[in-house]
Amino acid sequence: MDHPAGPEIPPWKIPEEWNQALQSIEISTQHSWEMLENARMLARDVKQDLMEISALIEGLANQTCPVCDDICCTRATVWFDFRDLLFIYLNFGRFPVSQITRGLNGACSCLSPTGCTLERLHRPFLCTWYCCPDQIRVMAGEGPGARPAFEALLAGIKANRIAMEAEFIAALR
Ligand code: SF4
Numbered sequence: 001m002d003h004p005a006g007p008e009i010p011p012w013k014i015p016e017e018w019n020q021a022l023q024s025i026e027i028s029t030q031h032s033w034e035m036l037e038n039a040r041m042l043a044r045d046v047k048q049d050l051m052e053i054s055a056l057i058e059g060l061a062n063q064t065c066p067v068c069d070d071i072c073c074t075r076a077t078v079w080f081d082f083r084d085l086l087f088i089y090l091n092f093g094r095f096p097v098s099q100i101t102r103g104l105n106g107a108c109s110c111l112s113p114t115g116c117t118l119e120r121l122h123r124p125f126l127c128t129w130y131c132c133p134d135q136i137r138v139m140a141g142e143g144p145g146a147r148p149a150f151e152a153l154l155a156g157i158k159a160n161r162i163a164m165e166a167e168f169i170a171a172l173r
């Protein structure tokens with residue numbers, strides 16, 4: 001739902017709005033499953049690429065996060081957007097339990113003492129494409145091709161997420 005002054009960020013903070021958003025995707029999807037083949041195919045492509053990039057991210061995280069003294073999730077403002085919800089629903093047939101919020105201490109509500117409580121493919125895409133300066137330095141040490149390869153994968157995922165949303169909307173017209 002758009003805020004009068006523009007899109008509300010993060011969207012669907014109120015449980016009623018969150019439930020309405022999920023319900024509208026669920027109902028639209030149930031009535032148009034066949035027509036959503038292109039959107040579902042793109043969602044699968046995004047999943048493949050996310051699995052590939054996740055392996056790279058895990059490698060970077062293993063080298064940087066355990067010794068980090070300024071954990072990004074304690075101050076990040078992240079949320080599920082419409083493409084995240086579509087991606088998760090079209091691939092896994094379910095939705096996240098709730099919109100992400102910030103706790104009283106300002107940290108992401110999904111952050112636990114042992115790290116993120118969400119599986120990587122079930123996190124907002126925002127969390128995947130963020131690469132901190134330490135990780136960029138590690139990537140630079142992996143050779144000149146490492147960062148362009150990472151960026152190319154990210155660009156492909158972004159493009160397919162946009163196309164997935166466009167196909168979803170087109171199928172429901
Ligand atoms: S991604 Fe970077 S900033 Fe975030 S916890 Fe890991 S090392 Fe720290």
Ligand code: SF4
Pocket residue numbers: 072073076078100108109110111112115116117118123124127
């Ligand atoms: S969803 Fe997980 S990875 Fe993303 S900011 Fe929250 S705790 Fe960090």
